Amino acid sequence: MSFRYTSRGLRLQRVVGLQSRLHGPRPTANTPWQTCRGVASTPTAEKVLFPGALNSEFTHSMEFIQPSQAKAIPTYRVMNQYGEIIDREVGVETTDEEALALYKNMVILSIMDLLMFEAQRQGRLSFYMVSAGEEGIAIGSASALTPGDVIFCQYRETGVYLQRGFTLSSFMNQLFANAKDNGLGRNMPVHYGSKELNIHTISSTLATQIPHAAGAAYALKMQNMQNPDTDPRVAVCYFGEGAASEGDFHAALNIAATRQVPCLFICRNNGYAISTPTSDQYRGDGIASRGAGYGIATLRVDGNDIFAVRHATKEARRLALQDGGQPVLIEMMAYRVGHHSTSDDSFAYRQRVEVEDWKRRDNPLTRLRKWLEGKALWDEDKEKALRSSTRKDVLAAFEQAEKESKPSIRNAFEGVWAELTDEQRAHVEELRDILMRYPKEYDLEGFEGGIGGLDELLASKKK
Ligand SMILES: Cc1ncc(C[n+]2csc(CCOP(=O)(O)OP(=O)(O)O)c2C)c(N)n1
Ligand SMILES: [Mg+2]
Numbered sequence: 001m002s003f004r005y006t007s008r009g010l011r012l013q014r015v016v017g018l019q020s021r022l023h024g025p026r027p028t029a030n031t032p033w034q035t036c037r038g039v040a041s042t043p044t045a046e047k048v049l050f051p052g053a054l055n056s057e058f059t060h061s062m063e064f065i066q067p068s069q070a071k072a073i074p075t076y077r078v079m080n081q082y083g084e085i086i087d088r089e090v091g092v093e094t095t096d097e098e099a100l101a102l103y104k105n106m107v108i109l110s111i112m113d114l115l116m117f118e119a120q121r122q123g124r125l126s127f128y129m130v131s132a133g134e135e136g137i138a139i140g141s142a143s144a145l146t147p148g149d150v151i152f153c154q155y156r157e158t159g160v161y162l163q164r165g166f167t168l169s170s171f172m173n174q175l176f177a178n179a180k181d182n183g184l185g186r187n188m189p190v191h192y193g194s195k196e197l198n199i200h201t202i203s204s205t206l207a208t209q210i211p212h213a214a215g216a217a218y219a220l221k222m223q224n225m226q227n228p229d230t231d232p233r234v235a236v237c238y239f240g241e242g243a244a245s246e247g248d249f250h251a252a253l254n255i256a257a258t259r260q261v262p263c264l265f266i267c268r269n270n271g272y273a274i275s276t277p278t279s280d281q282y283r284g285d286g287i288a289s290r291g292a293g294y295g296i297a298t299l300r301v302d303g304n305d306i307f308a309v310r311h312a313t314k315e316a317r318r319l320a321l322q323d324g325g326q327p328v329l330i331e332m333m334a335y336r337v338g339h340h341s342t343s344d345d346s347f348a349y350r351q352r353v354e355v356e357d358w359k360r361r362d363n364p365l366t367r368l369r370k371w372l373e374g375k376a377l378w379d380e381d382k383e384k385a386l387r388s389s390t391r392k393d394v395l396a397a398f399e400q401a402e403k404e405s406k407p408s409i410r411n412a413f414e415g416v417w418a419e420l421t422d423e424q425r426a427h428v429e430e431l432r433d434i435l436m437r438y439p440k441e442y443d444l445e446g447f448e449g450g451i452g453g454l455d456e457l458l459a460s461k462k463k
Contacts, residue, residue: 073288075333077302078311081362083370085307092307093314096377102143102163102306103372104386106135106365109159111390112168113338115398116175120342124402125175127189131158133304133337136364137268138238139163140309141332144317148233150216151199152209155190156268157238164197168394172401179448180404184411207246210265213237214256214327217263221325224262234262234320241331242273244287253294256327262320264313265291265329268303270336275349291329303334304364337363406446408453420457428454 047057078092079085085092092099113130120128131138138159145151153160161171170182174192177185182193183201193201203209217235224232243249244267256263267287271278284290291298297319301312309332316328335358339346346355372378409431413424420428432454435442444450 067284067289070285072285073298073300073331075300075302076308076312077305078307079305079367079371081304081367083367083372083374085371090311092371093311094307096375098143099368099372100377102139103365103368103378105139105159105162106306106368107383107386108168108390108394109135109139109162110365111387112171112394113158115391115394117338117342119398125189125342127342128175129155129158129190129341130338131156133358133363134268134270134334135159136306136309136368137266137303137332137334140306140364141236141238141266141313141330144310144313145236146231146233148198148231149317150213150220150233150235151197152213152216152235152237153192153199153202154206154209154239154243154268155202155204156240156270158190158192160238161192161194161197161199164194164199166192166194166197166199168397169401170194172397173404176401176404177406178401178404179407180401181407184407184415186411186415207239207243207248207252210237210239210243210246210248210252211255213263213265214252214259214261217256217261217325217327218259221259221261224321225324232262232321234264234317236264236266238266238268240273241267241269241271241278241287242276242281244290245273245281250290253290253296253327253329257294257296260324260326262325263327264316264320265296265327266313267329267331268334269331270334272336272340272346272350274340274344275346277350286331286333288329288331291331296327296329298329298331300331300333303332304362304367306364306368334364335362405448408448408456409444409451410449410453410457413457420460425458428457432458 045058047055049055078087078090094102109131113128113132116125116128117130119125134156138157139162142151142160142163147164151160151164158171169180171192173180174183174187175189177183177187177189179185182195183191187193187201188204191202191204193199200209200212213235214237220233220235237252239249253265256265269278269286273281278286286300288298288300297316299312299316301308303309312330316330320326320328336346337355337359369378369383413420413428417424432451435444435451435454447453449456
């Protein structure tokens with residue numbers, strides 16, 4: 001892009017070529033930022049088109065913007081907490097079969113969560129994180145995406161994996177870090193990843209996935225343009241409202257907006273970042289208000305209403321692909337019913353009654369169940385049968401994964417460099433020495449190949 005003076009003042013001149021095509025169609029004559037004068041030229045001018053604040057009108061009344069006095073951004077919903085549809089004209093845009101499948105997946109998720117939480121308490125797993133209260137956000141939004149869309153999760157989006165076809169065995173293999181785990185035991189539990197399902201591996205470092213998603217969306221924008229005959233794809237990024245306090249969130253939204261990339265930013269606002277309530281995290285109107293600040297189309301949604309979540313995600317995806325691409329932010333409201341993780345006791349910082357209240361008042365599962373029952377699609381017998389068969393399936397996958405051997409220890413060193421560096425080789429030798437000297441402390445029986453894994457690695461020649 002270049003600047004040029006014309007008879008009409010300072011004018012933004014777009015350089016034609018791939019670079020400008022990337023940013024969508026050429027702006028029309030009345031696009032406000034296309035033509036901007038540097039100074040007000042006449043005493044009667046009504047606005048100054050400063051390059052940095054476009055189309056701002058002059059005013060002689062000095063009024064500070066007072067966000068605390070503004071009306072809060074509304075929350076979109078399709079179905080109320082009694083399972084009744086509010087806008088009958090728009091309806092649920094979901095077939096009965098789809099609604100049943102979504103409900104079943106939410107039940108599977110909630111049962112898996114309960115069992116894994118207990119397994120951690122029994123010492124059979126080292127760590128786990130439940131999605132209680134947020135099942136509708138993950139499952140509903142994932143159901144509105146296409147398999148080609150590229151997803152970046154935070155960690156409380158197990159439902160996204162489930163909805164996209166991650167199997168119970170895949171979950172369990174990762175949780176046990178066994179030889180069948182996609183990550184070969186390198187990550188802590190719940191840090192799932194799946195190349196086949198186009199979901200990047202979860203990273204504990206908060207908010208790093210947000211700029212990654214913006215970058216991936218930029219790549220997708222180019223691919224969508226270069227391959228006009230294939231279905232266009234978007235990047236989808238999930239994060240908590242706590243992660244939105246990181247600098248990465250701001251950098252990512254800004255670059256996504258200025259580059260106009262097809263990225264769906266889905267914020268799960270569940271009221272807490274571990275023990276920090278939202279009241280201590282920000283003073284503005286949630287995360288949605290920030291989207292507007294970055295010039296991003298934004299919507300706040302009732303996360304307990306799976307139909308609203310689906311509808312909003314579908315529409316956001318459509319918008320994200322419009323005119324070559326643009327980011328969209330959706331703030332999904334929920335309440336974190338469970339503890340932050342198995343390492344947390346949330347009753348140290350919130351009242352039990354607050355949690356019980358939320359459980360009783362509203363929940364994505366009970367809301368959809370009410371709707372299904374209202375249409376005679378569901379009843380107590382079906383519920384019991386589903387719960388009992390799901391329990392059996394989860395436990396079978398769990399027991400199988402628990403029996404599997406652990407990956408070869410060589411995986412601790414491989415996968416970063418194409419071949420071992422001299423320093424790594426020294427580390428492998430040192431580890432081998434320690435393991436051989438203290439066999440009682442380090443039982444290698446469960447690991448594929450035992451100490452031999454390291455021997456193989458050391459024997460591998462430099463390429
Ligand atoms: C960079 C960084 N800082 C701090 C942490 C510790 N930490 C892990 S989860 C978390 C809270 C995140 O809250 P939120 O984004 O709202 O997600 P939620 O747990 O509510 O789903 C914190 C502070 C971290 N993992 N990474
Ligand atoms: Mg949170």
